[in-house]
Amino acid sequence: MVVPLLDLPLIHSGKVRELYELPADPQTGTERMLMVATDAVSAYDFVLTPGIPDKGAILTQMSQWWFEQLADLVPNHVLSTTLPAGVTDRVAGRAVVVEKLRMAPVECVARGYLTGSGWAEYQQSRTVCGIPLPDGLVDGDRLPEPIFTPATKAEQGEHDENITYEQMLQVTGPELGEQLRDLTLAIYRRAEGIARERGIILADTKVEFGLRPDGTIVLADEVLTPDSSRFWDAATWQPGERLDSFDKQFLRDWLVHESGWDRAGDQPPPPLPDEVVTATRRRYLDAYARLVGQSFTPTAPTARISPMATVVVDVMPKPEILDPQGKAVTGALTRLGFEGLTVRQGKRFEVQVEGEVTDEVLARIGEAAERLLANTVIEQYVVRVEEQQQ
Missing domain, CATH: 3.30.470.20 (ATP-grasp fold, B domain)
Incomplete structure (x- = not known):
């Protein structure tokens, strides 16, 4: 159905x-x-x-x-x-x-x-x-x-x-x-x-x-x-x-x-x-x-009300940028027998927001990510809202 x-x-x-x-x-x-x-x-x-x-x-x-x-x-x-x-x-x-x-x-x-x-x-x-x-x-x-x-x-x-x-x-x-x-x-x-x-x-x-x-x-x-x-x-x-x-x-x-x-x-x-x-x-x-x-950047609802919403910023090296940490982990996995897995090492930031998660709030978090959380010369980032389980 x-x-x-x-x-x-x-x-x-x-x-x-x-x-x-x-x-x-x-x-x-x-x-x-x-x-x-x-x-x-x-x-x-x-x-x-x-x-x-x-x-x-x-x-x-x-x-x-x-x-x-x-x-x-x-x-x-x-x-x-x-x-x-x-x-x-x-x-x-x-x-x-x-x-x-x-x-x-x-x-x-x-x-x-x-x-x-x-x-x-x-x-x-x-x-x-x-x-x-x-x-x-x-x-x-x-x-x-x-x-x-x-x-x-x-x-x-x-x-x-x-x-x-x-x-x-x-x-x-x-x-x-x-x-x-x-x-x-x-x-x-x-x-x-x-x-x-x-x-x-x-x-x-x-x-x-x-x-x-x-x-x-x-x-x-x-x-x-x-x-x-x-x-x-x-x-x-x-x-x-x-x-x-x-x-x-x-x-x-x-x-x-x-x-x-x-x-x-x-x-x-x-x-x-x-x-x-x-x-x-x-x-x-x-x-x-x-x-x-x-x-x-995901489009958020214009007024999404939540007592305590979590906004996640995922930061990863840009695809064309060398990632030494990820390369080292990939090599270690291969030596352990995990063939065919390629790792790129990133960072996860959780931003706690009280009340409504609106477009304006997400735009502010995006600006924060641009200025501090990610080095935009070599990294890319994604801002997304995570639902909390009740």
């Missing part, structure tokens, strides 16, 4: 996102929806528990940043980031008002590197979605040119399946299909260059498009987030050997290799351990900080 987050007509509840009906714009007549990104995380078509704290807000705000970088290439579906009157504070920072569009019936994927399902197909046929590739490539290799590899848009609980461009044209028609391909590759090329300048390899990405009543193609849903893309650390990228990720691949790897879950069986995945949730969240935060150029 789906329990909606808001007291609005629920249009759709997906694995990680909810859509609510809003009245049409009174001036333009544009049909509108409220799109809310939850903290749920999915893998292999299962929604996992628990969620990743702040994930919905991180992805929403990262998408907003990318929409700005792509504004001259393609219009996007966001009408406003100001929430309608009466919408509960619990969706602040993770909800946007968007156009209601007729969605294209395919997933649009661009790949600049060989990995994932593309690597699996390549090992069998030296192709990806029917596109021939050179011999001798290994997992993680950069492709000679980015390629467009569409997929079916499966119902919830079903698997998306890669299809050829020719198969896609049978669904979309030649004119729309060509436009979707060209836009997808243009978005990938722009984003790949931006990410590379910030020390991140954009291996591949999935984008979705909708159409306005006049036929205009609009970029929709989320875009270029750790949920819809593969982000690798450019500093450690070694094709065939090491592909350190800033996305949920870490979580997938835990499910397949360490959790004991049988992917081919009929049982759902086990709950995520705290350390996997924490490590996954940190990867999302690292991706945000590198790409956007500043640390993510």
Whole structure:
């Protein structure tokens, strides 16, 4: 049973996102929806528990940043980031008002590197979605040119399946299909260059498009987030050997290799351990900080009353900064037999706040963190509110 987050007509509840009906714009007549990104995380078509704290807000705000970088290439579906009157504070920072569009019936994927399902197909046929590739490539290799590899848009609980461009044209028609391909590759090329300048390899990405009543193609849903893309650390990228990720691949790897879950069986995945949730969240935060150029700060309710709330400031070395203490701990763990664990050593500050935790209070704590708690030349910080158990 789906329990909606808001007291609005629920249009759709997906694995990680909810859509609510809003009245049409009174001036333009544009049909509108409220799109809310939850903290749920999915893998292999299962929604996992628990969620990743702040994930919905991180992805929403990262998408907003990318929409700005792509504004001259393609219009996007966001009408406003100001929430309608009466919408509960619990969706602040993770909800946007968007156009209601007729969605294209395919997933649009661009790949600049060989990995994932593309690597699996390549090992069998030296192709990806029917596109021939050179011999001798290994997992993680950069492709000679980015390629467009569409997929079916499966119902919830079903698997998306890669299809050829020719198969896609049978669904979309030649004119729309060509436009979707060209836009997808243009978005990938722009984003790949931006990410590379910030020390991140954009291996591949999935984008979705909708159409306005006049036929205009609009970029929709989320875009270029750790949920819809593969982000690798450019500093450690070694094709065939090491592909350190800033996305949920870490979580997938835990499910397949360490959790004991049988992917081919009929049982759902086990709950995520705290350390996997924490490590996954940190990867999302690292991706945000590198790409956007500043640390993510959760949006707090405008008036959140608590007898004694705890505000936590997490301080970590910036990803590009050498961390000798973390490196020493990583080496010690390896010697003790804990392979595959990389530690970066940070600091945690707890700030006790009496009464209401408001935007103003959090802004003051953020200023304190900027001036004293973190050395912002080499460190990044996150301010968040922790609920106290009664």
